[in-house]
Amino acid sequence: xxxxxxxxxxxxxxxxxxxxxxxxxxxxxxxxxxxxxxxxxxxxxxxxxxxxxxxxxxxxxxxxxxxxxxxxxxxxxxxxxxxxxxxxxxxxxxxxxxxxxxxxxxxxxxxxxxxxxxxxxxxxxxxxxxxxxxxxxxxxxxxxxxxxxxxxxxxx
Amino acid sequence: xxxxxxxxxxxxxxxxxxxxxxxxxxxxxxxxxxxxxxxxxxxxxxxxxxxxxxxxxxxxxxxxxxxxxxxxxxxxxxxxxxxxxxxxxxxxxxxxxxxxxxxxxxxxxxxxxxxxxxxxxxxxxxxxxxxxxxxxxxxxxxxxxxxxxxxxxxxxxxxxxxxxxxxxxxxxxxxxxxxxxxxxxxx
Numbered sequence: 001x002x003x004x005x006x007x008x009x010x011x012x013x014x015x016x017x018x019x020x021x022x023x024x025x026x027x028x029x030x031x032x033x034x035x036x037x038x039x040x041x042x043x044x045x046x047x048x049x050x051x052x053x054x055x056x057x058x059x060x061x062x063x064x065x066x067x068x069x070x071x072x073x074x075x076x077x078x079x080x081x082x083x084x085x086x087x088x089x090x091x092x093x094x095x096x097x098x099x100x101x102x103x104x105x106x107x108x109x110x111x112x113x114x115x116x117x118x119x120x121x122x123x124x125x126x127x128x129x130x131x132x133x134x135x136x137x138x139x140x141x142x143x144x145x146x147x148x149x150x151x152x153x154x155x156x
Numbered sequence: 157x158x159x160x161x162x163x164x165x166x167x168x169x170x171x172x173x174x175x176x177x178x179x180x181x182x183x184x185x186x187x188x189x190x191x192x193x194x195x196x197x198x199x200x201x202x203x204x205x206x207x208x209x210x211x212x213x214x215x216x217x218x219x220x221x222x223x224x225x226x227x228x229x230x231x232x233x234x235x236x237x238x239x240x241x242x243x244x245x246x247x248x249x250x251x252x253x254x255x256x257x258x259x260x261x262x263x264x265x266x267x268x269x270x271x272x273x274x275x276x277x278x279x280x281x282x283x284x285x286x287x288x289x290x291x292x293x294x295x296x297x298x299x300x301x302x303x304x305x306x307x308x309x310x311x312x313x314x315x316x317x318x319x320x321x322x323x324x325x326x327x328x329x330x331x332x333x334x335x336x337x338x339x340x341x342x343x
Contacts, residue, residue: 057239
């Protein structure tokens with residue numbers, strides 16, 4: 001009986017150790033996981049090319065750095081913050097919403113709304129002269145010259 | 157019901173068109189911001205004879221070096237990166253030049269590692285046995301201050317903190333580096 005309990009205890013101990021070892025081993029992050037973050041970053045060496053498709057060695061090193069950080073258990077936000085600290089805000093695809101950067105978020109919708117308003121005002125102004133200009137058949141033109149002109153037009 | 161008399165119409169029209177004024181003001185401010193941005197982005201490189209932009213370099217071993225604190229010495233600032241092949245051409249010559257001037261005490265070499273990652277950068281320093289202070293360009297602040305266009309680039313600051321020499325390509329020999337530094341040294 002004593003042997004049975006000892007065996008059970010050892011079995012439990014080994015199972016626990018094995019499970020712990022499996023948890024401690026972080027799998028190597030896949031290319032997709034790396035690129036999910038890389039596509040949000042831009043390296044200053046090759047401007048306007050997202051990091052996930054940039055072919056330079058500098059960008060390959062940056063992607064490798066992302067892989068290392070992911071393997072170390074860093075979150076996406078932590079990695080992005082690290083890149084901003086190391087290489088500046090211009091590595092980000094979109095500027096952080098603070099200071100003058102707010103203009104990038106505010107100006108486009110304001111300009112679109114202003115454009116819609118100007119268009120609406122314009123359409124109203126264009127409609128009014130058209131309505132005013134359309135002559136009623138029953139009302140004879142007051143100007144003699146216009147009357148003659150309309151008469152000539154009717155003849156043609 | 158209120159009648160609209162000619163007097164009423166005149167009163168309505170005489171008020172300031174605040175909406176239009178605000179729209180114009182907004183447009184003016186926006187254009188001013190864009191203009192300032194364009195002007196700063198289109199500034200050319202720093203020029204010889206202008207004061208060297210100050211900076212603090214945190215080296216890979218944690219030492220902090222401020223350019224202003226090196227006033228009275230000739231400072232050679234070299235921008236490099238481990239992925240930069242032309243940088244490798246001059247790496248050994250730069251280290252040789254540093255060793256040549258090191259004992260004098262009036263010449264300082266600083267390596268600024270631009271948009272690089274630490275592991276390959278350390279491997280690069282080890283490969284070329286570089287012993288002068290080197291550190292990352294954190295936030296690319298130093299390269300932006302010098303308005304660099306790539307790597308390698310070397311800026312030499314004289315004893316008065318004025319930019320005395322600029323090289324936007326790799327040095328080809330130790331003699332070329334010496335020829336850039338020697339005229340700045342006091343006899």
